Amino acid sequence: MAIKNYTVEGMTCGHCVSSVxxxxxxxxxxxxxxxxxxxxxxxxxxxxxxxEAVKAAVVEAGYKVVA
Structure with a gap:
């Protein structure tokens, strides 16, 4: 089992969290x-x-991985 952490830019509300x-x-x-x-x-x-797959999914949700 792997655990990875990312920082996502552009989320401002609960809907943003749900989308990601x-x-x-x-x-x-x-x-x-x-x-x-x-x-x-x-x-x-x-x-x-x-x-790459996680970053692509974040982009698909409308946000950007910055770290």
Whole structure:
């Protein structure tokens, strides 16, 4: 089980959090997504997922991974 942390820019409300959780949660291998609106922190748990797939999912939700 892997846990990776990302920082996402542009989230401003609960809907933003839901969008990111939904898109990242659909990435193959992801089992859990935890988002903290105030800091932009996104913690992803799972197996065999890639940074590229997570970043693409964040972009699909309309936001940007900055770290």
């Amino acid at each position: 959780k939904e898109e990242v949660g659909e990435v193959a291998g992801v089992t859990a997504v935890d988002v903290t609106l105030e800091t932009g922190a996104v913690q992803v748990t799972g197996e065999d997922f890639t940074d």
